[in-house]
Amino acid sequence: KAGVTQTPRYLIKTRGQQVTLSCSPISGHRSVSWYQQTPGQGLQFLFEYFSETQRNKGNFPGRFSGRQFSNSRSEMNVSTLELGDSALYLCASSYGQGITEAFFGQGTRLTVV
Amino acid sequence: GESVGLHLPTLSVQEGDNSIINCAYSNSASDYFIWYKQESGKGPQFIIDIRSNMDKRQGQRVTVLLNKTVKHLSLQIAATQPGDSAVYFCADVSGGYQKVTFGTGTKLQVIP
Numbered sequence: 178k179a180g181v182t183q184t185p186r187y188l189i190k191t192r193g194q195q196v197t198l199s200c201s202p203i204s205g206h207r208s209v210s211w212y213q214q215t216p217g218q219g220l221q222f223l224f225e226y227f228s229e230t231q232r233n234k235g236n237f238p239g240r241f242s243g244r245q246f247s248n249s250r251s252e253m254n255v256s257t258l259e260l261g262d263s264a265l266y267l268c269a270s271s272y273g274q275g276i277t278e279a280f281f282g283q284g285t286r287l288t289v290v
Numbered sequence: 291g292e293s294v295g296l297h298l299p300t301l302s303v304q305e306g307d308n309s310i311i312n313c314a315y316s317n318s319a320s321d322y323f324i325w326y327k328q329e330s331g332k333g334p335q336f337i338i339d340i341r342s343n344m345d346k347r348q349g350q351r352v353t354v355l356l357n358k359t360v361k362h363l364s365l366q367i368a369a370t371q372p373g374d375s376a377v378y379f380c381a382d383v384s385g386g387y388q389k390v391t392f393g394t395g396t397k398l399q400v401i402p
Contacts, residue, residue, distance in 0.1 A: 181333070220334070220379065220392035233388050267333050276324070276383060276390050281333030 179203065181270050181282035189288045195256040198285045202249050202270030208232075209251035210276065211243060214265040214284070223266075226251055227274050258289045302399045309367040311396045313380035316361060324381040325354060325365045327374075328395070334379070337365070367398075375400045 182201040190196050202209050210225035210233075222235040226245035243253040249270070255262055265286050271279040303309045315323070322341045326334035340347045340354045340363075347354050353366040363380055379395040 219394040220381075222390050222392075269333075275388060276381070277339075279336070281335070283331070283333050 181268060181280050183266075183268055183282035183285050185285060186283065187286045187288075189290060190258050192258055192260060192289055194258050195254060196258060196287060197252055197254045198266055198268075198287070200251045200253075200268035200270070200282060202251070202268075203280055206270035206272050206280075207249055208271045208274050208279070209245055209249065210269050210271075210279065211251070211253050212267045212269070213237070214267055215263075220267070223253065225274070232274055255287075260289050263287060263289045299395075300397045300399065302401055303370045304401050305370060305372060307370055309365075309370045309374070309398055311365045311367075311378050311398065313363040313365075313393050314361060315363060315380070315382045315391075317382055317384055317391065318358075318361070320382045320384045322383050323354070323356065323363050324383065325352075325363075326379055326381065327376045328379070329376045337378075370398075370400050372400045372402060374398060 181203055184199045200209055208227045211223040212220050213223055214220045223237055223241055224231055224243050225233040229245045240256045245251045265284040267281050267284045269279040269281045320342050322339055324339040325337040327337050328334045338349045338352050338354050340356050345356050351368045355364045367374055377395040377397050379393045382391045
């Protein structure tokens with residue numbers, strides 16, 4: 178079966194702009210969680226959606242938001258981009274809540290200039 | 291705050307030898323731990339997990355050891371192969387599987 182698909186794979190944005198990233202989970206999976214990965218901070222949890230509801234949230238500013246649609250696809254949005262937002266953004270999907278038995282996508286590499 | 295850290299940023303191992311990757315954690319209320327492998331250009335891939343009430347778990351060529359006394363976790367890879375070259379990091383899960391904290395990663399280089 179198809180894995181977790183993230184689009185786009187690469188993105189370059191200017192400081193102050195906003196960006197929307199997309200994640201299509203594995204068919205049948207109801208949970209999608211988002212992570213930010215940087216060389217300095219490693220992998221950090223952003224938020225998790227389960228059945229269209231945000232169930233858990235990490236320690237990120239309100240500029241980072243997300244949503245999940247009825248087909249379990251999810252989007253995350255970052256507004257007023259800062260240089261420090263440059264990172265690999267990963268999403269993971271699972272049937273149940275949480276990170277147990279979650280499968281990761283290849284990520285979207287965001288560069289803010 | 292609570293953290294999960296790794297002892298060594300880079301580990302070089304001869305092909306065929308065993309590899310040991312270490313991880314220290316500080317959260318005494320962790321429910322379980324996960325080891326991930328991340329190859330260049332790819333997302334993290336689940337390797338093995340261990341519940342906090344266990345001290346050892348074995349998979350195919352991999353063994354995870356948990357020492358709760360010193361809050362230390364290790365991943366042992368037997369007969370390391372070139373395909374094992376990747377970044378490995380641990381994750382600490384707590385709060386009823388709701389809170390996850392990741393280590394920064396150890397790069398494993400396999401020398402042919």
